[in-house]
Amino acid sequence: xxxxxxxxxxxxxxxxxxxxxxxxxxxxxxxxxxxxxxxxxxxxxxxxxxxxxxxxxxxxxxxxxxxxxxxxxxxxxxxxxxxxxxxxxxxxxxxxxxxxxxxxxxxxxxxxxxxxxxxxxxxxxxxxxxxxxxxxxxxxxxxxxxxxxxxxxxxxxxxxxxxxxxxxxxxxxxxxxxxxxxxxxxxxxxxxxxxxxxxxxxxxxxxxxxxxxxxxxxxxxxxxxxxxxxxxxxxxxxxxxxxxxxxxxxxxxxxxxxxxxxxxxxxxxxxxxxxxxxxxxxxxxxxxxxxxxxxxxxxxxxxxxxxxxxxxxxxxxxxxxxxxxxxxxxxxxxxxxxxxxxxxxxxxxxxxxxxxxxxxxxxxxxxxxxxxxxxxxxxxxxxxxxxxxxxxxxxxxxxxxxxxxxxxxx
Amino acid sequence: xxxxxxxxxxxxxxxxxxxxxxxxxxxxxxxxxxxxxxxxxxxxxxxxxxxxxxxxxxxxxxxxxxxxxxxxxxxxxxxxxxxxxxxxxxxxxxxxxxxxxxxxxxxxxxxxxxxxxxxxxxxxxxxxxxxxxxxxxxxxxxxxxxxxxxxxxxxxxxxxxxxxxxxxxxxxxxxxxxxxxxxxxxxxxxxxxxxxxxxxxxxxxxxxxxxxxxxxxxxxxxxxxxxxxxxxxxxxxxxxxxxxxxxxxxxxxxxxxxxxxxxxxxxxxxxxxxxxx
Amino acid sequence: xxxxxxxxxxxxxxxxxxxxxxxxxxxxxxxxxxxxxxxxxxxxxxxxxxxxxxxxxxxxxxxxxxxxxxxxxxxxxxxxxxxxxxxxxxxxxxxxxxxxxxxxxxxxxxxxxxxxxxxxxxxxxxxxxxxxxxxxxxxxxxxxxxxxxxxxxxxxxxxxxxxxxxxxxxxxxxxxxxxxxxxxxxxxxxxxxxxxxxxxxxxxxxxxxxxxxxxxxxxxxxxxxxxxxxxxxxxxxxxxxxxxxxxxxxxxxxxxxxxxxxxxxxxxxxxxxxxxxxxxxxxxxxxxxxxxxxxxxx
Numbered sequence: 001x002x003x004x005x006x007x008x009x010x011x012x013x014x015x016x017x018x019x020x021x022x023x024x025x026x027x028x029x030x031x032x033x034x035x036x037x038x039x040x041x042x043x044x045x046x047x048x049x050x051x052x053x054x055x056x057x058x059x060x061x062x063x064x065x066x067x068x069x070x071x072x073x074x075x076x077x078x079x080x081x082x083x084x085x086x087x088x089x090x091x092x093x094x095x096x097x098x099x100x101x102x103x104x105x106x107x108x109x110x111x112x113x114x115x116x117x118x119x120x121x122x123x124x125x126x127x128x129x130x131x132x133x134x135x136x137x138x139x140x141x142x143x144x145x146x147x148x149x150x151x152x153x154x155x156x157x158x159x160x161x162x163x164x165x166x167x168x169x170x171x172x173x174x175x176x177x178x179x180x181x182x183x184x185x186x187x188x189x190x191x192x193x194x195x196x197x198x199x200x201x202x203x204x205x206x207x208x209x210x211x212x213x214x215x216x217x218x219x220x221x222x223x224x225x226x227x228x229x230x231x232x233x234x235x236x237x238x239x240x241x242x243x244x245x246x247x248x249x250x251x252x253x254x255x256x257x258x259x260x261x262x263x264x265x266x267x268x269x270x271x272x273x274x275x276x277x278x279x280x281x282x283x284x285x286x287x288x289x290x291x292x293x294x295x296x297x298x299x300x301x302x303x304x305x306x307x308x309x310x311x312x313x314x315x316x317x318x319x320x321x322x323x324x325x326x327x328x329x330x331x332x333x334x335x336x337x338x339x340x341x342x343x344x345x346x347x348x349x350x351x352x353x354x355x356x357x358x359x360x361x362x363x364x365x366x367x368x369x370x371x372x373x374x375x376x377x378x379x380x381x382x383x384x385x386x387x388x389x390x391x392x393x394x395x396x397x398x399x400x401x402x403x404x405x406x407x408x409x410x
Numbered sequence: 411x412x413x414x415x416x417x418x419x420x421x422x423x424x425x426x427x428x429x430x431x432x433x434x435x436x437x438x439x440x441x442x443x444x445x446x447x448x449x450x451x452x453x454x455x456x457x458x459x460x461x462x463x464x465x466x467x468x469x470x471x472x473x474x475x476x477x478x479x480x481x482x483x484x485x486x487x488x489x490x491x492x493x494x495x496x497x498x499x500x501x502x503x504x505x506x507x508x509x510x511x512x513x514x515x516x517x518x519x520x521x522x523x524x525x526x527x528x529x530x531x532x533x534x535x536x537x538x539x540x541x542x543x544x545x546x547x548x549x550x551x552x553x554x555x556x557x558x559x560x561x562x563x564x565x566x567x568x569x570x571x572x573x574x575x576x577x578x579x580x581x582x583x584x585x586x587x588x589x590x591x592x593x594x595x596x597x598x599x600x601x602x603x604x605x606x607x608x609x610x611x612x613x614x615x616x617x618x619x620x621x622x623x624x625x626x627x628x629x630x631x632x633x634x635x636x637x638x639x640x641x642x643x644x645x646x647x648x649x650x651x652x653x654x655x656x657x658x659x660x661x662x663x664x665x666x667x668x669x670x671x672x673x674x675x676x677x678x679x680x681x682x683x684x685x686x687x
Numbered sequence: 688x689x690x691x692x693x694x695x696x697x698x699x700x701x702x703x704x705x706x707x708x709x710x711x712x713x714x715x716x717x718x719x720x721x722x723x724x725x726x727x728x729x730x731x732x733x734x735x736x737x738x739x740x741x742x743x744x745x746x747x748x749x750x751x752x753x754x755x756x757x758x759x760x761x762x763x764x765x766x767x768x769x770x771x772x773x774x775x776x777x778x779x780x781x782x783x784x785x786x787x788x789x790x791x792x793x794x795x796x797x798x799x800x801x802x803x804x805x806x807x808x809x810x811x812x813x814x815x816x817x818x819x820x821x822x823x824x825x826x827x828x829x830x831x832x833x834x835x836x837x838x839x840x841x842x843x844x845x846x847x848x849x850x851x852x853x854x855x856x857x858x859x860x861x862x863x864x865x866x867x868x869x870x871x872x873x874x875x876x877x878x879x880x881x882x883x884x885x886x887x888x889x890x891x892x893x894x895x896x897x898x899x900x901x902x903x904x905x906x907x908x909x910x911x912x913x914x915x916x917x918x919x920x921x922x923x924x925x926x927x928x929x930x931x932x933x934x935x936x937x938x939x940x941x942x943x944x945x946x947x948x949x950x951x952x953x954x955x956x957x958x959x960x961x962x963x964x965x966x967x968x969x970x971x972x973x974x975x976x977x978x979x980x981x982x983x984x985x
Contacts, residue, residue, distance in 0.1 A: 604865035
């Protein structure tokens with residue numbers, strides 16, 4: 001990095017001297033000196049490690065400015081971003097997911113974008129990147145969690161596949177029919193505190209479907225009937241109907257993938273990133289995707305420019321390039337955030353199209369900067385219900401509302 | 411007499427078995443998984459010993475060109491910080507153990523602070539300091555960070571050990587006209603070989619395995635360590651177990667070699683003779 | 688007079704590092720804890736003890752303190768007991784000792800990303816190795832939801848933490864044992880002292896200060912435990928495994944409440960300072976310093 005910086009400074013100096021020389025040679029003649037090319041840096045999650053050189057090559061071949069993409073392990077990424085922005089050493093562009101966006105925006109760590117059209121960008125991640133009418137991130141990935149189901153298990157039990165407008169009651173019905181003691185489960189709930197996004201992908205749609213919400217006008221509303229019903233439905237899956245395995249309180253999607261691959265769970269939650277994995281590992285299973293009943297939880301990742309960025313214009317140039325539909329469709333390795341970026345493989349695959357259609361109709365988790373904290377608290381309290389430490393969901397809802405309000409500063 | 415000897419032997423064997431079992435059970439699984447094809451890693455019931463062992467995971471790890479660079483960085487950072495830690499800690503511990511000066515206990519207490527402060531309170535200031543002294547994303551920067559993180563243990567332990575060494579030996583050396591540095595090097599350090607071996611092991615493993623400070627304080631492959639390299643096998647969705655386990659085994663081998671090296675200090679520790687000299 | 692400066696000279700390299708790297712974080716932690724710290728800009732204002740009050744008023748704070756206390760006592764006790772037993776055992780001469788010694792240290796060489804996830808795999812309820820093993824050897828009735836039941840989860844995490852942490856303690860204690868002059872044991876043997884007497888009257892007094900130091904350091908380390916809990920349970924179920932290390936982390940990087948995180952750090956520092964002062968006060972007479980006491984000028 002330092003070497004690169006040195007080389008960069010030297011290149012700059014040579015160019016400046018050259019430009020000055022030319023200026024002098026051309027006398028006092030007025031001329032606009034074009035800014036020297038710059039190298040902009042991009043930070044992303046580790047799964048971009050292999051794709052990064054491909055994207056770099058494509059951009060660098062067609063642009064005067066150059067790009068350098070670094071992929072970092074997801075562990076500690078929030079810390080890395082925050083510390084580097086505050087320490088004034090962050091990359092020019094950061095890939096920020098919908099969880100992190102409200103936090104970073106609220107702390108004033110990101111620069112707003114001017115003149116971006118909503119056009120065909122997916123809603124949930126677009127909302128997560130917006131605050132008070134300003135946009136702080138340009139989405140490149142959009143996704144939603146839906147139900148992946150094992151058709152073979154449905155057939156074996158003589159259960160019809162999920163219909164288009166199924167309800168959570170239909171879901172429960174199916175789950176009960178597909179559960180056989182502790183050998184096979186209809187569904188698995190994600191109660192683990194180590195995987196908060198898996199928890200929210202199940203609980204939020206249930207709360208929404210029963211007419212409830214979590215935060216309204218900066219106030220907790222978990223103690224309203226709709227929310228309580230939604231939470232009760234989630235708890236009942238494990239405790240009352242026992243369609244979910246015994247370890248559910250500490251399980252997440254990664255556990256259920258193993259259940260799914262072993263034919264021990266008929267339905268599991270997941271986003272489009274599950275598709276390539278299932279195509280590879282579940283070749284002997286006939287599986288399909290169905291959107292969750294009602295609104296699903298949308299998520300995604302956007303490119304953001306931190307306040308410490310040295311070349312906002314050049315950074316914008318790269319972001320605009322990467323998020324043009326054709327480029328995005330060709331170079332991204334996760335489901336694109338634009339409806340028109342899906343004309344070529346693999347994004348035109350019917351399975352992706354199904355998830356994509358569900359994503360269009362998805363809803364963002366609460367856009368409150370305190371949401372991550374509130375979510376962790378909710379998991380803790382809901383785990384207590386699952387393990388019987390808290391007697392009822394109503395009691396838990398009361399506690400969560402009270403604690404959430406404290407976190408919100410009410 | 412013979413009976414007692416037999417009982418003794420049985421006890422020793424039992425002890426060995428228990429220690430090995432406890433320490434190695436999870437390791438056994440790490441090893442076993444590292445030789446498995448992806449499709450049998452999660453087989454149920456588990457394949458304790460892989461039926462068709464493969465070296466593919468090891469090949470993938472070794473053939474990854476980045477791994478060589480991670481390895482090089484880790485070796486540079488760990489070995490340097492180990493050597494420097496031991497030198498700095500032995501000097502400081504001797505000072506604390508044998509001199510009385512103003513603020514001694516305050517300083518001694520202050521050395522604990524890098525261990526008391528949680529990571530959240532350390533990373534931002536560390537980042538800003540390293541940036542200001544231009545050591546961000548450098549080997550030297552990581553080395554000094556690991557030294558300071560390790561100092562509470564290295565200094566306190568060395569001091570604890572030095573405190574126990576009877577001062578009479580030193581007094582006679584002083585009368586012979588030896589300076590304090592000579593005494594430290596010629597008398598104290600040889601006697602304290604076990605303690606120095608132990609703190610060296612600690613300093614080494616600290617830098618060798620540390621992940622979170624390394625993640626924040628390095629920027630690219632020129633300084634990233636193996637633990638970062640390994641965490642790339644933690645994917646967005648699940649873990650690339652075969653590779654992670656193979657990488658972990660490969661990463662442990664040099665650490666074991668270093669342990670073997672320092673272990674000599676532990677075996678040939680203090681004997682009656684060396685004190686009386 | 689001169690000797691005093693020599694003392695400073697010995698600790699100089701360490702002190703330079705301390706000043707360079709620790710004074711600033713200490714100062715920052717202190718200032719964050721009494722201001723409403725903002726990440727960007729200098730607009731933070733002095734708020735007195737408000738952050739301390741706020742953090743203590745948190746619903747789960749008492750629970751976390753309680754868990755931390757139990758966690759620290761139990762981990763340190765078991766790690767120490769196990770480490771002591773193994774160290775004593777490895778201090779006995781037998782064939783293959785060097786190999787056993789290395790084997791006992793191997794858990795230490797496994798990076799926490801691997802050990803944490805492996806333990807999670809072992810303790811997983813349905814596909815976990817532990818339960819599979821129990822079923823295979825016909826002990827199916829002992830199958831447990833290791834991480835999904837609050838009390839059990841606490842002990843499972845503890846078990847993994849002890850496994851991960853005991854080699855360090857063991858090697859420190861072993862180094863202390865190796866430092867005991869053998870003639871002391873020989874003399875005791877001649878006097879006909881039993882093994883337990885030798886342990887009590889020779890071993891313990893000789894490594895007493897190492898024991899105190901190791902336990903002190905391990906207590907500090909234990910309350911900052913983070914990695915293994917984060918991977919195994921994330922603090923669940925229902926906060927059963929949430930201890931200070933995790934709590935402060937969440938305050939910082941989930942809640943972005945760096946002021947309250949700093950307040951907890953300051954409380955921890957204050958706690959340690961009080962303990963140290965107490966210790967100094969109690970052991971003042973013991974601290975011997977040859978270069979001063981014996982009035983030898985160098």
